[in-house]
Amino acid sequence: MKSVSILSKENAAKIIFGICAAFSIFAVFAIILFVLYQSIPAFRAVGVLNFLFGSTWLPGWEDRVPEGGAEYSQIFGIAPMIITSLVLTFGAVLLGGLFGVFTAVFMAYYCPEKLGKLHVFSRIPLLRNFPLKGFFRQVINLLASIPSIVIGFFGLVVIVPLIRDMSPNQNGTGVLSAVIVLSLMIVPTVSSLSQNSLEAVPKEYYEGSLGLGNTKDQTVFRTMVPAAKSGILSALILGIGRAVGEAMAVYFVIGGTPGKFPDSLFKPVSSLTVTIVQEMGYASDGSIHKSALIASGFVLLVFVLLINLLLNFIKKDKVGGNSLFSRNLKASAPRAVGYTYRQTGIGQSILRAVSIAFAFIILFALGYLVVFIAVKGIPYLTPQFLFGESSNANVTLAPAFVTTGMIIALTLLIALPLGIGAAIFLNEYSKKGSKFVKTIRLFIDTLAGVPSIVFGLFGMIFFCGICNLNYSIAAGSFTMVLIILPTIIRSTEESLREVPDAMREGALALGSSKVRTIFKIVLPLAIRGIATSVVLSIGRIVGESAALIYTSGSTIRMPNGYGSTGSTFAVLMYRFQVEPVPGLGVNAMYATAVVLLGIVLCLNILVTALQKNLGKGGKEKKPKKESVRLKQESKAAPAAERA
Amino acid sequence: MKKLTTVALALCLGVSGMALAGCGENGGNENEVYISGSTSVQPLMEKLAAAFEAKHEDIVITVDGGGSGKGITDAQDGLNDFGMSSRALKSSETGVKGVTMATDGIALIVNPECEIDDVTNDEVYHLYADGTAIGGVLTAAISRESGSGTRGAFDELVVNEAGDALVDLTGFADCVQTQNSTGNVMTQIATKGNTNLLGYISMGSVDDTVKVLKYNGVEATVENVVAGNYSLSRPFVIVVKEGAELSEAAQMFYDYIFSEEGQTIVEQNGYIKI
Numbered sequence: 001m002k003s004v005s006i007l008s009k010e011n012a013a014k015i016i017f018g019i020c021a022a023f024s025i026f027a028v029f030a031i032i033l034f035v036l037y038q039s040i041p042a043f044r045a046v047g048v049l050n051f052l053f054g055s056t057w058l059p060g061w062e063d064r065v066p067e068g069g070a071e072y073s074q075i076f077g078i079a080p081m082i083i084t085s086l087v088l089t090f091g092a093v094l095l096g097g098l099f100g101v102f103t104a105v106f107m108a109y110y111c112p113e114k115l116g117k118l119h120v121f122s123r124i125p126l127l128r129n130f131p132l133k134g135f136f137r138q139v140i141n142l143l144a145s146i147p148s149i150v151i152g153f154f155g156l157v158v159i160v161p162l163i164r165d166m167s168p169n170q171n172g173t174g175v176l177s178a179v180i181v182l183s184l185m186i187v188p189t190v191s192s193l194s195q196n197s198l199e200a201v202p203k204e205y206y207e208g209s210l211g212l213g214n215t216k217d218q219t220v221f222r223t224m225v226p227a228a229k230s231g232i233l234s235a236l237i238l239g240i241g242r243a244v245g246e247a248m249a250v251y252f253v254i255g256g257t258p259g260k261f262p263d264s265l266f267k268p269v270s271s272l273t274v275t276i277v278q279e280m281g282y283a284s285d286g287s288i289h290k291s292a293l294i295a296s297g298f299v300l301l302v303f304v305l306l307i308n309l310l311l312n313f314i315k316k317d318k319v320g321g322n323s324l325f326s327r328n329l330k331a332s333a334p335r336a337v338g339y340t341y342r343q344t345g346i347g348q349s350i351l352r353a354v355s356i357a358f359a360f361i362i363l364f365a366l367g368y369l370v371v372f373i374a375v376k377g378i379p380y381l382t383p384q385f386l387f388g389e390s391s392n393a394n395v396t397l398a399p400a401f402v403t404t405g406m407i408i409a410l411t412l413l414i415a416l417p418l419g420i421g422a423a424i425f426l427n428e429y430s431k432k433g434s435k436f437v438k439t440i441r442l443f444i445d446t447l448a449g450v451p452s453i454v455f456g457l458f459g460m461i462f463f464c465g466i467c468n469l470n471y472s473i474a475a476g477s478f479t480m481v482l483i484i485l486p487t488i489i490r491s492t493e494e495s496l497r498e499v500p501d502a503m504r505e506g507a508l509a510l511g512s513s514k515v516r517t518i519f520k521i522v523l524p525l526a527i528r529g530i531a532t533s534v535v536l537s538i539g540r541i542v543g544e545s546a547a548l549i550y551t552s553g554s555t556i557r558m559p560n561g562y563g564s565t566g567s568t569f570a571v572l573m574y575r576f577q578v579e580p581v582p583g584l585g586v587n588a589m590y591a592t593a594v595v596l597l598g599i600v601l602c603l604n605i606l607v608t609a610l611q612k613n614l615g616k617g618g619k620e621k622k623p624k625k626e627s628v629r630l631k632q633e634s635k636a637a638p639a640a641e642r643a
Numbered sequence: 644m645k646k647l648t649t650v651a652l653a654l655c656l657g658v659s660g661m662a663l664a665g666c667g668e669n670g671g672n673e674n675e676v677y678i679s680g681s682t683s684v685q686p687l688m689e690k691l692a693a694a695f696e697a698k699h700e701d702i703v704i705t706v707d708g709g710g711s712g713k714g715i716t717d718a719q720d721g722l723n724d725f726g727m728s729s730r731a732l733k734s735s736e737t738g739v740k741g742v743t744m745a746t747d748g749i750a751l752i753v754n755p756e757c758e759i760d761d762v763t764n765d766e767v768y769h770l771y772a773d774g775t776a777i778g779g780v781l782t783a784a785i786s787r788e789s790g791s792g793t794r795g796a797f798d799e800l801v802v803n804e805a806g807d808a809l810v811d812l813t814g815f816a817d818c819v820q821t822q823n824s825t826g827n828v829m830t831q832i833a834t835k836g837n838t839n840l841l842g843y844i845s846m847g848s849v850d851d852t853v854k855v856l857k858y859n860g861v862e863a864t865v866e867n868v869v870a871g872n873y874s875l876s877r878p879f880v881i882v883v884k885e886g887a888e889l890s891e892a893a894q895m896f897y898d899y900i901f902s903e904e905g906q907t908i909v910e911q912n913g914y915i916k917i
Contacts, residue, residue, distance in 0.1 A: 060789040170839040173820050255820030268820030278823045281709040282790035284716030393693030578824040
């Protein structure tokens with residue numbers, strides 16, 4: 001055997017790609033350690049048990065406590081906020097999960113490809129060819145990519161007044177409003193992932209069930225849904241992760257009073273995330289208050305990590321279901337069955353009606369949101385407000401264009417090489433089933449599940465504090481790198497996997513090195529998948545608010561470099577909420593929301609266009625089976641990525 | 644492809660280098676003034692800054708919110724040129740000195756469609772303390788978050804007949820929600836149909852989306868605050884780090900606030916000049 005120097009080009013490349021892949025592990029550990037490190041003063045002063053189980057939260061009262069005294073234990077207790085977070089999550093998964101799963105069933109089995117399939121529309125030439133299924137898919141994707149701050153704002157101006165009218169004590173803010181808003185946010189996650197797993201159930205199950213004389217409804221609800229249950233369960237757990245960590249959307253509608261237990265649906269309370277959003281701004285550096293806020297972030301992080309581990313546990317055996325959750329098939333003793341001629345399947349028919357109704361309710365909610373915000377906001381979108389020079393006398397959105405562009409550029413510049421490198425390592429270098437790769441995957445999934453407010457806290461502690469970047473666009477961009485990295489890795493890996501092995505073997509046989517094969521053959525073939533990941537990342541950056549407020553600040557000024565503070569559209573919207581624009585007031589928020597919706601809509605169209613292209617490209621080069629699978633996976637990608 | 648990679652890498656390094664270099668200069672700019680703190684003082688400070696910037700085009704003033712607490716701690720930590728607070732400094736807040744730049748009333752506000760016009764101190768106290776509805780109509784209230792200067796002043800000033808102040812309570816009634824800015828309070832109150840909500844904001848921030856209530860029969864006007872008839876008032880304070888010298892630009896703006904022109908702006912915007 002030829003001895004190979006460890007520093008050869010091939011090995012160097014492998015090591016570099018390996019480091020890229022291992023970066024996620026470092027990132028997760030860094031987040032846990034630094035957030036924990038800053039939480040310790042609070043845990044010490046308050047006592048871990050007092051902190052977790054105490055039920056008062058009185059941050060103004062520290063100066064009534066003697067320095068270092070034991071009475072901190074009576075000031076900082078987060079039990080009510082933990083309970084609130086759990087109640088919200090439970091409610092959202094119940095409501096949003098129900099809607100999500102039924103919408104998925106509708107999408108997978110009841111939604112006709114073309115509107116013309118429905119008898120009523122079959123004669124109307126204009127509507128006949130309307131692609132209903134594609135339209136619904138777009139609706140779910142769009143709902144997935146609407147920034148949380150826009151959904152929160154919609155909740156404040158539409159859902160809260162609605163709930164207030166229903167409420168016995170005329171209070172709209174509180175648990176119920178927050179649950180509805182959160183449900184709206186997790187429906188796309190749950191529905192697109194459930195749809196994926198429903199569609200992955202072997203066709204034979206469907207045909208077999210029909211062949212035995214079941215109706216379609218019976219087949220769907222008694223055979224297909226149970227067969228897909230482990231996938232649906234994973235979808236619900238991802239939904240839990242999303243709901244427990246959501247900050248901005250809840251902040252708008254929950255009423256924000258810490259230290260209260262959520263014993264009524266119509267009572268203003270505060271969750272872990274909302275308290276951080278409300279109080280982080282003025283908690284002074286080095287105070288127990290700030291440390292206590294970071295510690296509540298740490299508690300949140302622990303919850304999310306546990307949820308991720310649970311998910312990993314369930315995912316283990318994807319095909320046959322997990323041993324814990326799959327039904328044991330027992331040979332049942334043959335029983336004499338008398339012939340009955342009663343009609344069966346009424347329950348399933350009702351479920352069908354429910355799934356159709358739920359899908360249309362989701363459609364209506366999204367439509368209402370978009371139209372409502374557009375109607376209210378577009379009149380205020382003057383050229384002056386969009387592009388005028390922003391100053392104290394005249395606040396405009398112009399700096400947000402520049403800041404958003406700068407953050408996108410720097411973030412992608414760092415995250416793309418890292419993410420693509422990691423994906424190359426995972427797909428091209430790793431051995432199947434290796435422990436290292438499994439660990440990396442676990443950490444990438446974990447990183448994807450970390451709530452954005454925790455990223456914000458980490459960015460504030462690490463980039464702004466320890467790296468001494470202060471509030472700056474650079475600190476914001478570095479934080480965003482961590483947030484979008486999992487998206488890029490997953491999406492790139494997916495498209496690398498689609499490249500047929502024959503291409504690699506051909507290149508290697510012709511004498512090209514592995515690195516050359518990767519860069520010359522594999523990557524160019526995967527370029528569309530990478531492009532998709534770029535677009536998805538841009539969407540994530542545009543919609544992010546919680547993580548950026550604590551890292552890049554929320555100024556109204558035009559930034560003058562990566563060292564200065566700057567606000568993206570979503571952050572400006574938060575700022576407009578906190579400090580109304582003179583002369584525009586709440587209308588500035590509507591106008592900014594319109595801009596955000598516009599950007600998100602364009603990005604969604606771009607993703608669809610890219611994927612259509614991808615499908616076509618695939619058909620020419622690959623065997624047909626491949627491209628069909630590709631199409632199915634890629635269509636669900638945008639919604640899934642957000643999870 | 645190799646070339647491309649090299650170029651991309653070089654670009655990557657270059658930009659991050661620039662980014663880091665840029666960070667070094669952060670805050671070092673001579674002509675930038677950074678002010679942070681109370682969201683109640685902020686609208687006034689922004690007006691003053693706008694007028695000042697119109698006269699001195701080379702100076703850029705950034706006014707950030709965050710609450711009085713942030714204004715004071717930022718000043719202590721030297722993170723701003725000076726801070727804004729909407730309450731007098733507490734004795735525990737050392738290392739900084741406060742200079743009153745204006746006086747402001749705290750207006751009690753409700754939805755314009757609400758039928759209540761007048762409330763007493765006892766009614767307000769009990770709505771916040773134990774949720775007793777006012778006139779059977781105002782069943783819920785909005786408080787500010789604990790770092791707010793307006794909240795600090797309000798909680799100290801609202802005293803019931805028995806002499807208890809809101810500030811000594813460890814928790815409010817269940818009907819009290821918390822919003823962390825003047826803007827949030829106004830949005831909530833102004834939302835159509837929210838006729839059951841009571842809130843409080845800086846008098847200078849009042850606009851026609853909300854209705855101002857009389858407090859103990861006294862109208863919330865500048866005259867009544869000056870005459871001492873309207874008891875809900877507090878100072879707007881500029882917070883400066885003790886022993887530190889203001890930058891030239893910050894000193895110019897500081898002087899401008901206390902100049903006749905600056906104080907005229909204070910008065911024009913519904914606040915009380917010193």
